[in-house]
Amino acid sequence: MSKSIELKDVDIYYGSFKAVEGVGLKVQKNAVTAFIGPSGCGKSTVLRTINRMHEVIPGARVEGHVLLDDEDIYGEGVDPVNVRRTIGMVFQRPNPFPTMSIAENVLAGVRLAGGRMSKSDAEAIVEESLRGANLWEEVKDRLDRPGSGLSGGQQQRLCIARAIAVKPQVLLMDEPCSALDPISTLAIEDLIRELVEQYTIVIVTHNMQQAGRVSDTTAFFNLAGVGQPGRLVEMGSTSDIFSKPQQQATEDYISGRFG
Amino acid sequence: MATTVTQAAPAHSTLAGGTLPRWATPVLLGVAIALGYALNVTTGLAGWFGTTLVIGGIFILLQSGWSFRVEGRRHAVDRLATTLVYSTFIAAIVPLVSVLFTVLVKGLTVMSWTFLTYSMRNVSPRAEGGGVGHAIVGTLQQVGIAAAFAVPIGILAAIYLVEYGRGRLARWISFFVDVMTGIPSIVAGLFIFTAFVLGLGLERSGFAAALALAILMLPVIIRTTEEMLRIVPNDLREAAYALGVPKWRTVIKVVLPTALAGIVTGAMLAIARVAGETAPLLLTTFLTQSYNNNPFQGPQSSLPLFIWDQITSGTPASVDRAWGGALVLITIIMLFYITAKLLAARFAPKG
Numbered sequence: 356m357s358k359s360i361e362l363k364d365v366d367i368y369y370g371s372f373k374a375v376e377g378v379g380l381k382v383q384k385n386a387v388t389a390f391i392g393p394s395g396c397g398k399s400t401v402l403r404t405i406n407r408m409h410e411v412i413p414g415a416r417v418e419g420h421v422l423l424d425d426e427d428i429y430g431e432g433v434d435p436v437n438v439r440r441t442i443g444m445v446f447q448r449p450n451p452f453p454t455m456s457i458a459e460n461v462l463a464g465v466r467l468a469g470g471r472m473s474k475s476d477a478e479a480i481v482e483e484s485l486r487g488a489n490l491w492e493e494v495k496d497r498l499d500r501p502g503s504g505l506s507g508g509q510q511q512r513l514c515i516a517r518a519i520a521v522k523p524q525v526l527l528m529d530e531p532c533s534a535l536d537p538i539s540t541l542a543i544e545d546l547i548r549e550l551v552e553q554y555t556i557v558i559v560t561h562n563m564q565q566a567g568r569v570s571d572t573t574a575f576f577n578l579a580g581v582g583q584p585g586r587l588v589e590m591g592s593t594s595d596i597f598s599k600p601q602q603q604a605t606e607d608y609i610s611g612r613f614g
Numbered sequence: 615m616a617t618t619v620t621q622a623a624p625a626h627s628t629l630a631g632g633t634l635p636r637w638a639t640p641v642l643l644g645v646a647i648a649l650g651y652a653l654n655v656t657t658g659l660a661g662w663f664g665t666t667l668v669i670g671g672i673f674i675l676l677q678s679g680w681s682f683r684v685e686g687r688r689h690a691v692d693r694l695a696t697t698l699v700y701s702t703f704i705a706a707i708v709p710l711v712s713v714l715f716t717v718l719v720k721g722l723t724v725m726s727w728t729f730l731t732y733s734m735r736n737v738s739p740r741a742e743g744g745g746v747g748h749a750i751v752g753t754l755q756q757v758g759i760a761a762a763f764a765v766p767i768g769i770l771a772a773i774y775l776v777e778y779g780r781g782r783l784a785r786w787i788s789f790f791v792d793v794m795t796g797i798p799s800i801v802a803g804l805f806i807f808t809a810f811v812l813g814l815g816l817e818r819s820g821f822a823a824a825l826a827l828a829i830l831m832l833p834v835i836i837r838t839t840e841e842m843l844r845i846v847p848n849d850l851r852e853a854a855y856a857l858g859v860p861k862w863r864t865v866i867k868v869v870l871p872t873a874l875a876g877i878v879t880g881a882m883l884a885i886a887r888v889a890g891e892t893a894p895l896l897l898t899t900f901l902t903q904s905y906n907n908n909p910f911q912g913p914q915s916s917l918p919l920f921i922w923d924q925i926t927s928g929t930p931a932s933v934d935r936a937w938g939g940a941l942v943l944i945t946i947i948m949l950f951y952i953t954a955k956l957l958a959a960r961f962a963p964k965g
Contacts (some may be wrong), residue, residue, distance in 0.1 A: 441858075452854075467859040518857065521858060580770075
């Protein structure tokens with residue numbers, strides 16, 4: 356059910372400020388693609404354009420084309436709400452809905468999107484999604500307790516469960532482990548390797564070991580200079596990027612000689 | 615840090631300093647009270663207010679002096695600041711408790727089932743008896759109608775300002791809300807009187823009074839709801855958008871429930887504020903001593919009007935009734951408030 360993504364000549368603006376320039380890349384389906392690069396180089400911005408979350412910020416806009424298989428998600432008449440149902444997202448900080456229980460959090464996407472379902476269907480979705488996020492065993496006895504009572508790592512897996520409950524085809528992850536300890540990080544990384552069998556995954560990370568561990572393909576973003584837009588420097592299979600990068604900037608960054 | 619604590623510190627330790635014994639504060643307070651009271655009795659100067667000030671002054675002098683000698687400057691200043699903070703807290707709480715206590719004591723003298731259910735019909739100002747029943751009905755109906763208008767409009771306006779409003783229209787609305795906050799209540803009454811009674815030619819009624827109260831409630835509700843919506847983390851909105859939830863549903867199902875406790879409190883404060891308003895009612899509904907259960911027709915009393923009417927009659931019996939009315943008004947507002955808090959606690963974010 357997963358789909359591939361292609362960005363063609365994408366420019367991204369915040370008001371009159373051009374944040375990202377001329378990005379073109381292909382994300383293969385059923386693979387993990389990692390975006391790496393220094394802070395402020397626009398990798399999160401690019402990620403947010405893939406499910407039209409970028410335009411939520413006032414004044415933000417996108418030029419260019421983003422194709423989901425062969426359909427342009429910025430095409431005329433495309434409803435961003437439908438795009439986001441197809442392309443789910445997990446954020447940097449775990450953000451379960453504080454007024455909802457664990458089960459309600461998992462069902463939030465389905466329920467709030469207007470779907471009605473029977474009690475048994477709802478229970479099936481909750482169990483399936485929580486199992487998918489490797490959280491079922493830990494929370495199955497307290498599904499009606501608030502989601503905000505879980506630990507940070509559990510909350511993040513709850514957010515992943517919530518994202519996969521709406522059955523998206525692509526899953527975007529914006530530094531999903533940066534607020535978590537190493538053990539929770541490992542749990543999420545293992546989960547990503549499992550999820551990739553069903554979904555196309557794009558992950559933004561500051562942790563290069565993480566990119567090396569979980570991703571099949573890596574894209575390196577960088578700024579041309581202070582105040583200039585970010586751009587895609589190079590993209591290739593993760594082993595190539597880390598062992599024999601084509602660009603000097605990539606080699607400097609991954610070897611720690613950044614500048 | 616703590617370099618000034620040198621003169622009193624024992625020679626063998628660089629960290630430990632002298633401290634006053636634990637009993638220092640209560641004992642000093644007792645000494646100050648005794649001294650102040652003795653001064654009051656012997657000289658006969660200063661009433662209870664002056665004596666309180668003298669006691670406070672003696673306490674501060676004694677404590678600061680002792681603390682400065684034993685503990686050093688930083689601790690003395692710390693104790694002085696602590697004393698000032700507690701004193702201002704007491705100064706703030708005393709009028710509040712005093713008002714409640716006075717109303718309770720004076721109001722309870724007339725309190726009875728008769729007082730709560732009878733009206734003032736055919737009761738002369740000098741006579742005892744009669745009751746606030748008609749005023750309770752009026753207050754509940756008028757405040758209820760006012761809330762029915764102001765709460766939904768206010769919350770929707772705040773949602774517009776926070777979630778949708780951009781540009782000139784939102785700025786103008788925000789500006790007028792600020793202006794409305796400063797409207798004197800009598801002007802709200804005057805406006806309804808002009809527009810409703812003179813303009814539309816309708817008779818004065820409880821409904822007209824309710825409209826004036828709604829005007830007063832509106833800015834309070836808009837402002838407090840706006841504050842509450844603004845502190846809902848943007849993360850939650852984005853989480854909902856990213857699940858493919860439309861914006862309007864995000865507002866209803868995620869943003870509003872998260873802010874609900876604060877919104878309910880704000881609405882209750884607005885209701886409590888207007889429930890005690892008297893000025894706008896004078897212009898919009900005539901006073902009556904009888905029951906009138908129809909807010910749309912004829913004069914209708916209410917608790918603030920009842921209190922005002924009874925106090926201006928000035929006989930011992932009517933002043934007692936005024937205190938009784940005040941007690942009923944405060945009790946009603948308190949019941950509203952407690953109910954709203956309980957409701958809000960049920961829906962508040964858990965964990």
